[in-house]
Amino acid sequence: MGINYNVPEYEVVRDPQRCIACRVCERQCANEVHSYDPKTGKMKSDESKCVNCHRCVALCPTHALKIVKNNDTYRINAQWSNEAIGEIYRQAETGGMLLSSMGNPKPYPIYWDKMLLNASQVTNPSIDPLREPMETKTFLGKKPDHIERDSEGHIRTDNLPPQLKLEVPILFSAMSYGAISYNAHECLARAARALGTYYNTGEGGLHEDFYKYGPNTIVQVASGRFGVHKGYLEAGAAIEIKIGQGAKPGIGGHLPGAKIVGDISRTRMIPEGSDAISPAPHHDIYSIEDLRQLVYSLKEATEYKKPVIVKIAAVHNVAAIASGIARSGADIIAIDGFRSGTGAAPTRIRDNVGIPIELALAAVDSRLRQEKIRNNVSLIAGGSIRNSADVVKAIALGADAVYIGTAALLALGCHLCRTCQTGKCNWGIATQRPDLVKRLNPDIGTKRLINLVSAWKHEIMEMMGGMGINSIEALRGNRLMLRGVGLNDRELKILGIKHAGE
Amino acid sequence: MKRVYVNEKWCLGCHLCEYNCAFANSGETDMAGALKDVKIHPRIRVEGDNHISFAVSCRHCDDPICVKSCIAGALSVRNGVVHRDRDKCVGCYTCILVCPYGAVMPAPDGKAIQKCELCTDNAFGEPACVKGCPNGAIVFEER
Numbered sequence: 001m002g003i004n005y006n007v008p009e010y011e012v013v014r015d016p017q018r019c020i021a022c023r024v025c026e027r028q029c030a031n032e033v034h035s036y037d038p039k040t041g042k043m044k045s046d047e048s049k050c051v052n053c054h055r056c057v058a059l060c061p062t063h064a065l066k067i068v069k070n071n072d073t074y075r076i077n078a079q080w081s082n083e084a085i086g087e088i089y090r091q092a093e094t095g096g097m098l099l100s101s102m103g104n105p106k107p108y109p110i111y112w113d114k115m116l117l118n119a120s121q122v123t124n125p126s127i128d129p130l131r132e133p134m135e136t137k138t139f140l141g142k143k144p145d146h147i148e149r150d151s152e153g154h155i156r157t158d159n160l161p162p163q164l165k166l167e168v169p170i171l172f173s174a175m176s177y178g179a180i181s182y183n184a185h186e187c188l189a190r191a192a193r194a195l196g197t198y199y200n201t202g203e204g205g206l207h208e209d210f211y212k213y214g215p216n217t218i219v220q221v222a223s224g225r226f227g228v229h230k231g232y233l234e235a236g237a238a239i240e241i242k243i244g245q246g247a248k249p250g251i252g253g254h255l256p257g258a259k260i261v262g263d264i265s266r267t268r269m270i271p272e273g274s275d276a277i278s279p280a281p282h283h284d285i286y287s288i289e290d291l292r293q294l295v296y297s298l299k300e301a302t303e304y305k306k307p308v309i310v311k312i313a314a315v316h317n318v319a320a321i322a323s324g325i326a327r328s329g330a331d332i333i334a335i336d337g338f339r340s341g342t343g344a345a346p347t348r349i350r351d352n353v354g355i356p357i358e359l360a361l362a363a364v365d366s367r368l369r370q371e372k373i374r375n376n377v378s379l380i381a382g383g384s385i386r387n388s389a390d391v392v393k394a395i396a397l398g399a400d401a402v403y404i405g406t407a408a409l410l411a412l413g414c415h416l417c418r419t420c421q422t423g424k425c426n427w428g429i430a431t432q433r434p435d436l437v438k439r440l441n442p443d444i445g446t447k448r449l450i451n452l453v454s455a456w457k458h459e460i461m462e463m464m465g466g467m468g469i470n471s472i473e474a475l476r477g478n479r480l481m482l483r484g485v486g487l488n489d490r491e492l493k494i495l496g497i498k499h500a501g502e
Numbered sequence: 503m504k505r506v507y508v509n510e511k512w513c514l515g516c517h518l519c520e521y522n523c524a525f526a527n528s529g530e531t532d533m534a535g536a537l538k539d540v541k542i543h544p545r546i547r548v549e550g551d552n553h554i555s556f557a558v559s560c561r562h563c564d565d566p567i568c569v570k571s572c573i574a575g576a577l578s579v580r581n582g583v584v585h586r587d588r589d590k591c592v593g594c595y596t597c598i599l600v601c602p603y604g605a606v607m608p609a610p611d612g613k614a615i616q617k618c619e620l621c622t623d624n625a626f627g628e629p630a631c632v633k634g635c636p637n638g639a640i641v642f643e644e645r
Contacts, residue, residue: 020537022521028514041539059636061521062534435552441512441637 005089008047011070012056018064019043025056025065030424030436053417055426087347098347101420101430103247103339103384103406106351111358111491112390116500118481120468127470129461135471136457140164140238140378140400141307141331161331162307164238166401167196168457169472170391172449173336173382173403174220174242174311176202178255178264178276179343179420180409181437182209184429187412187445189213194446195453200403203227203242203253203278205267211235218309221298223252224278226268230301238306238332239298241291243282244313246340246383249354252278254344259423259432288324295329307331314338314360314383315353319367326368326376333377334403335360340383341406343430344421357383358397362495365398365477388459397495398477411452412445503582504644506546506620506629508556512639513548515555519631519640520544523559526621526630543610545618546631557631557640560584560605560618568597568606568617576614583622588614 012033021043026034031049034056036042050067057065074085087098120126127134141163148156172188179202186209188199193216200218205227210217219236221228233239244250255276265272285291295308310325311334312318318335325333337357342350361381368374381394382403394402410416413427420430428440469475483500484492492499521537523544530536546559566584569577576590577597591614597606598615609616620642621629632642 017538018534020521020534020540022517022537024516024518024521027516059516059518061518061525061634062537064534435514438512439514439637441639444638 004048005093006048006086007072007074008050008070009086010050010052010067011047012045012050013066013068014043014045015064016042018062020062020064022061024059024061028055028059028426030426030431030433051417051419051422052415053419053426054415099344099421100347100350100418101344102341102414102416102418104351105418108338108356110384111356111487111495112384112386112393114485114487114491115358115393115482115495115497116485117389117392117396117463117467118483119466124468126468127465129458129465132465133470134461134465135473136168136460138166138169138400138472138476140166140380142377143375145375162238162305164198164307164332165196166198168453168460169395169399169401170195170453170456171197171218171380171401171403172199172408173340173405174200174202174218174240174245175343175405175409176204176220176226176253176255177207177267178202178204178259178432179253180429181425181431181440182207182263183437183440183442183445184409184412185210186442187440187449188408189216190442190446191449191453192216194450197453198237200240201227201236204255204264204276205269206232206235207263207267220311221294222278223280223282224276226270226276226278229269233298233302233306236306238309239302240309240311240334241282241294241298241330242311243285243291244311244315244336245342246313246336246338246354246357247342248345248349249313249315249338250280251346251349252280254278256423261432264432288328291325291330292328299329309334309380311336313353314355314357316355318355318360319363322364323367323371323373326371326373330377332380332400333364334380334382335364336403337361337381337383341409342420357381357394359491359494361394361399362397362479362497366496369477388456389463391456392460392463392475393482395472395475396478396481398479400476407452408449411448412440413448503562504642505562506559506618506632507641507643507645508558509639509641510550510554510556512637513550513555513557514637514639515548515550515552516636517548518634518636519546519557520548522630522634523618526626527616527624529624543607543616545605545607545616547604558603558605559631561603562620567600567602571596571600583620584617585619585623586615586617591615 033045033050035044052067142161177185192199198218203222214235217236218238218240220240222242257273257275309332310330314337338354378400380401381399385402385404425431428437479496482497485500523546524542525533528536546557548557562584574590574592576587593613606617629642632640
């Protein structure tokens with residue numbers, strides 16, 4: 001073995017006064033950082049394996065552990081950061097592409113934090129959601145162009161295209177069974193049902209145990225077509241065609257063969273141990289016309305009872321692409337920003353491809369309005385929604401609802417250590433190892449997801465009330481409720497908002 | 503009556519319950535102070551391996567054979583909880599021999615036995631193993 005050029009990224013600090021050598025850290029670390037030395041009766045650690053997932057810190061009964069950034073450093077250089085040097089060393093050693101997980105961690109601008117919300121003062125009353133009606137319900141799907149009345153003069157409602165009914169404008173975004181565990185899927189499915197919203201199967205098919213959650217399930221059809229069959233399409237409340245994913249626009253998914261075991265192999269309908277490689281494009285879609293064929297094939301297969309979602313990554317020409325999709329027969333467009341998460345992506349693609357969801361969403365909403373086709377589709381924005389204020393800002397920019405993925409995983413215990421690709425998730429989320437999967441008890445996880453979304457719902461109602469708005473419908477695309485801070489004219493123009501003070 | 507139950511499906515074998523038990527029965531207020539460099543003698547024990555594990559403690563049987571077997575009258579049932587009277591216990595270990603669950607064990611000094619009393623005999627008040635279980639595998643409930 002040659003020289004290991006890389007230095008550990010984090011350091012395990014153990015307080016010897018507090019450590020009782022109970023060995024919980026050792027038993028809980030799938031990366032085998034901690035070990036017990038019987039000679040001294042003390043715990044030891046091997047930092048080089050630490051991914052800073054905080055499992056040991058969270059479970060240490062005496063709070064004897066903390067993980068700190070290792071301040072061992074190469075010679076400081078503004079051009080060649082420690083990270084840049086370390087990546088070169090890793091690639092020089094392995095000859096491989098760098099892989100990463102979860103969302104883009106680089107310090108690109110976060111436009112959510114450069115937009116501020118309005119509130120009513122004197123001239124228009126604010127609304128107290130605890131005392132007055134406040135509607136967070138919304139419907140996703142194509143809306144009719146005009147009102148039709150029956151012979152009695154009543155508005156007809158029996159001729160509407162299929163709609164998804166959401167009690168709260170938040171859905172759980174696509175995360176496949178395979179990328180995340182059975183227990184994580186169970187949490188999402190049960191929470192979606194309890195909250196009156198939807199979770200998304202991702203491209204890994206639907207486990208037979210979860211067909212019972214079908215009315216709260218969006219089933220995905222991706223380029224690999226894993227696990228897609230008639231029963232699957234019929235099981236869901238809506239069908240999502242995944243064209244792209246915000247974390248890795250332009251490339252397909254790759255679930256290593258080691259994860260294709262047992263139920264995952266059966267659910268995906270591929271042999272055990274074979275790599276599940278989704279092609280970069282759908283090989284039957286090379287134009288909007290082709291997309292239209294798939295949209296209508298899926299509608300035909302499900303007797304026009306289910307809305308069809310087309311999910312795309314936010315890329316440079318997103319507005320024009322969305323305009324095409326809105327004419328393809330799709331009912332809903334999901335746009336995934338460049339910060340969205342993933343179970344594994346090439347680092348360079350995750351960190352450098354795509355555009356911010358805030359700009360993409362505003363551009364798409366404006367374009368569809370200009371072309372008078374906004375009612376053809378509903379818009380779901382995803383990829384970086386961190387809190388209820390982001391949800392409110394997204395809706396004010398023009399979204400009908402938002403997808404949350406990373407936030408949902410955080411609620412389940414994810415600590416964003418961004419090493420999902422290793423399959424050794426100490427929190428039982430992004431792993432298929434049975435001893436790790438059982439660390440996520442679905443009774444606890446479901447409750448935590450319900451708590452999170454319920455808390456956000458209360459906050460959304462408070463913020464809407466403050467603005468004098470009593471329904472999601474009245475907030476949608478209401479960009480007068482937003483003001484920019486520290487944004488230049490170009491950014492304000494794209495976002496379609498005024499600067500603070502205007 | 504509420505008892506401690508273990509669902510092996512969610513038991514991670516982390517052994518935290520053993521340390522929480524030892525701490526609760528130590529009479530100390532600081533876990534590190536109570537358990538540092540100390541060999542623990544918990545009243546709950548995790549059995550099994552990395553794949554299936556479960557914590558075992560006194561079942562508080564409806565008709566406890568340990569109480570019947572006690573030659574000194576040191577074991578009794580109080581409000582459903584099998585209780586040990588340390589002053590009466592002569593340390594004959596008959597109860598240890600008869601307990602089908604292996605849930606009774608010698609006290610650290612070897613002169614008496616000890617067993618789970620659902621933390622009614624210490625300052626904790628509620629089962630410490632249940633409160634500290636990170637995965638909801640140990641529950642305290644009516645069944």
